[in-house]
Amino acid sequence: MSGRETLLGRYELRGVLGCGGMAEVRDGWDTRLNRAVAVKLLHPALNVQSDIRRRFEDEARSAAALSHPNIVSVYDCGDDDGRPFIVMERLPGDTLHDHIAQGSLPPHRVRAILSDVLAALATAHGAGVLHRDIKPSNILVSADGTTMKVADFGIAKTAGVAHTLTGQIVGTMAYMSPERIAGAPASVADDLYAVGVIGYEALTGSRAFPQDNPATLARAIMDAPPLPVSAVRPDVDPTLAGVIDRAMARDPQHRFATADQMRAALGGDRAALFSGAASTAAARPATRVLDEPLPVGAPGTFVAPNADYFVPGGRKRKLTRNQKFLAAAGVLVALTVGVLALATDPSSTTQVTEPVSTSTPVSTPPSVAPPPPSVTPVVEPPDEPGEDAEAGDGNGKRGNGNGNGNKKRD
Structure with a gap:
């Protein structure tokens, strides 16, 4: 044995590949199988925090259960003398x-990157695992640059796991959906939204939401969506631009339903691109054509004096003098009843109807973070100048342990 630090007498620990708020990643060597590995170690100071330790263990279980060419493989996990x-x-x-x-990427490469990420997410979602922190630093590039691998399931959520505290948001804010910012539970739509944000960033070379201050960043995500892809990159083909724009829709019902659907749309399936988006507008009822005209004064009808009406297949008819008189009398009675009802209703003079908003306003001043009072974002300090703040996870890592200097953030 070389005298290097080892774990369980098997894994040699070498140089540090990266370090973040939750763990450090070391270059390693498996002495039993004679192969290079990456070893992620929880910071000793966090060992005493049971929720952090459970989250770290969940990462191993979540990732180990997923086997896919576009997901970083987990070979082993354990505990060495409390580490x-x-x-x-x-x-x-x-x-x-x-x-x-290094700059914006060509459209054909962005399409391939997103396809790989979506393939990984389709497998994860199929196994009941939500990633919850999809971002460029969690996507590793193979040595030849042709394959993407999704890493860091440290804050992934499965059906039987829920370590997030009530009112706490976890993830990286710049890639969070509006509903996550507002405190809604994570969903498939959130992961797909983040894929859209990544595609936007890869095509434009800059973040869709470049704000640094967490309050202004949250406000922008909630209320100020970026320009459509076609307005920033007119050279991008409409299909790719349409996929990214739909994935970033503010309303989750307008996004893709699954990673497979989004991937199919990316491949040119127009049915996948346009199907499955729920409309928020109520459907307009079909126009009803009566076989015969309703009698004057029938419930729910109003015929103004001198009005005409039509009979399908017939000609326009004029109301008779008596019919006009009866109609006018009916209107007068209705108005009289209405006036009496308002006069006898005490609430009609004491209550003022307030406007009802169907949006999710951010009523806090710019200096205060906009999530509702019930949501307590936990914001980690940036890993380095220009890096986004992370909420809740504490994984501001620089290095995911999956590469030779793979500068992945936890």
Whole structure:
């Protein structure tokens, strides 16, 4: 044995690949299988925090249960003298964040990147796992640059796991959906929204929501969607632009229903691109054509004096003098009853009807974060200048342990 630090007498620990708020990632070597690995170690100071430790263990279980070419593989996990660790596949490439930092990417490459990410999410969602922190730094690029792998299921949520405190938001705010900012539970629509934000960023070379201050960032996500892709990159084909725009729709009912549907739309399936979006507008009832005219004064009808009406297949008829008189009398009686009802209703003079808003306003001043009082965002300090603040997870990591300097944030 070389004298290097080892875990369980098997995994040699070498240089640090990255470090974040929750864990550090070390270059490692599996002495039993003679292969390079990446080892994630929970910070010793966090071992005493049971919720953080459980979340770390959940990452291992969630990721180990998923087997897919576009998901970073977990080989092993355990505890060495009170130090929880996860042994993962080590990739020699960079993160998508590193590639976008060099400038906007060509549309054909963005399409391939999103397709890989969606394939990974389809598998995760099919297993009941929501990632909840999809972002460029959690997407690793293979050495040849042709394959994307989704990493960091540290704040993933499964059907039987719920360590998030009531009113606490976890994830990276710049890639959160409006409903997550407002405190709604995570859903498939949130992961797909984040994929759309990634696509927007990859095409434009800058974040869809570039605000640094958490309050202004949350307000922008809630109330100020970015320009459509076609307005920023006119050269992008309408299908790719349409997929990204739909994925970033503020209303989750207008987004794609599944990762498979979004991936099919990305591949040119127009039915997938346009189907499945629920309309918020109520359907207009069909126009009803009567076979015969309703009698004057029938319940629910009103015929003004001198009015005409039509009989299908017939000609326009004029009301007779007596019919006009009866109609006018009916209107007068209705108005009289209405006036008496208002006069005898005490609430008619003491109550003022307030306007009802169907939107989700952010009523707090710009200096205060907009989520509702019941939601308590936990914001981690940025990993480095220009890096987004993370909420709840505490995984501001720089290095996911899945590459040679894979600068992935926890």
